[in-house]
Amino acid sequence: MQAAQAGDKVAYASLLREILPLLRAMVRRTCRDPQDVDDVVQEVLLSLHAVRHTYDPARPFLPWLLTIARRRATDAIRRTSSRSAHETAVDVVPETFSGPEPKIEQDSSDDRAAIEDALAGLTRGQREAVELLKVQGLSLKEAAALTGKSVSALKINVHRALQALRRSLMTKT
């Protein structure tokens, strides 16, 4: 490591190759998903590289290495866990719905005439709220500014409109 700090590229590459199995074993012990092991190992290697000036040749190398490796592995795993709490990994993106009920709702919503009928059954305010918020994609604030209605009135309108649309489309199927 001392030679690597002095810029000896060969010594540095040799050292990193030598510690690679140790890092892999350490990360494998803490990492839940084996697919993440190489990513975490690379993160540890990048961190070692970024702080290689902090190694003191008067002190043993292994505690220096393992402190950085443990810290970075823990950080990476914490990040992965927090990400996976909000995401679901899938091999193939599903093309349809899992249950029969939403599938029926989806099929019926594909029927243009049924949708037009359902929309015709809405009040003027409900139709306006759906068109601005769900079709044009305006924010509640923008829609409120455009219509002169309050944000809560728009929320109620759109909520009731969606309930009415769902009821209407379900009865037609």
Place this chain on the structure above:
Amino acid sequence: MRPEDLIDALAADAKPVRRLASPMVRLLLWLVLSAGYAALIVWAMGPRPDIQSRLADARFVVELGAVFMTSVLAAAAAFCAGCPGRPVWERFAPLPALALWIGSLGEGCWRSLVQAGAPGLQLQWDVVCFPSILLASIGPGALILMMIRQGAPVAPVATTALAALAAAALGATALRLFHAQDASVMVLVWQFGSVAVLAGLGALTGRRILPWPEAQIATQPAQQSGAGSR
């Protein structure tokens, strides 16, 4: 990219680096510059009129010594915490001095209670303490922050808490020399309290202040190896 390819890229990028100076060398540098700043603040604010007699009082000297040693040991611990692989106990180095400081203030409170009863522990509003400690510790704080960022953030929360404690305790040392407030309960609440708040703020901002440095590497070797595998 596989770790083996990354190793090639890192090795190709391995320029000579300037080794981080030892914690003791950095402590000495920080202490000289920060003590100079604190002395300047004491001079600018004007030393307290009774400074001669206070420095002849053993209790005052013990308390002053304890708060100054808290600062020195906290700074040493902060510098050590930024060096990976050093023993964890070093991070607790300021605790004895901190205990002596709290103990001397506690003894002062007890003495006031025995001598004057409950009125001896009466707390008054002393708004000068917090801004004065902040003023006296801002220079040492900025300097130690700059210095700990050169280390590795293996314990960011502990490092910034210790650094903030070092700067704030040095500020409190200076305050004792220019602010004539000796009631132990007042010192405990306003001065020790200010130091504790600043150290707490340091701990809370640790991860933001000390992010991991990004490794700047040239990607060329990796691209070459990738092209070769195709």
